[in-house]
Amino acid sequence: MKILAIETSCEHASVALLLDDSVVERRLVGHANHSEHLLPTLRSLLADAGLSLTNLDAIGFGAGPGAFTGLRLACGTVQGIAIGADLGVVPVSSLAALALQGEGEAVFVATDARMGEIYSAAYSVNGTEVMECRGPMCTPPAQLALPPEGAWFGIGAALQVYAADLPALLLARLSGQNSAAVPRAADVARLAAVRYLAGDVVAPEAAVPLYVRDKVALTTAERLARGGRA
Structure with missing residues (x-):
């Protein structure tokens, strides 16, 4: 092939x-x-x-x-x-491709979506077989959540970029993490x-891209609401 x-x-x-x-x-x-x-x-x-x-x-x-x-x-x-x-x-x-670099079968992917948000998804990984447990979504760091049960290996830059803003419960349920992988x-x-x-x-x-989010920039009001500058 x-x-x-x-x-x-x-x-x-x-x-x-x-x-x-x-x-x-x-x-x-x-x-x-x-x-x-x-x-x-x-x-x-x-x-x-x-x-x-x-x-x-x-x-x-x-x-x-x-x-x-x-x-x-x-x-x-x-x-x-x-x-x-x-x-x-x-x-x-x-995100599924990034999951192949995780450890174990339960892999949670979190990448930097910019604009103070995170792209995330959860996968069950067995060799090159990747099954989606939770589809891609875009959320603020404080709203990032794992699937209800089990421990997950976390992978992706968002785990480092937004480390201070991630929920403590989420971090406690990670079996390990790799924030350097892309x-x-x-x-x-x-x-x-x-x-x-x-x-x-x-x-x-x-063939079409998977955007998840349909905007490329914040308005002035949105930047100010998030503590940024106009």
């Missing part, structure tokens, strides 16, 4: 190529230059593997939630490539491969 994957939902962007059981990943350096370096890096990745786009089975991308600009970049790039090469597309939740294209590729085998593939024009 040959899956090309893109993950640009945060400033730590990457691309990856899955070839059966192995994955090669490359990071894109420089948040402001993701769009400039994305296509050349993809071409280089394929060239080094001796492949063309027509050799691929599908293209996967981190659909979010995450930075709006990054999600649009990944989705638009994948659509253009897939249409030109007559390939199917596999949108993958960036979504990776290699994990997007692994999950895309699982979904591809299950027939969960969409036409390029049907």
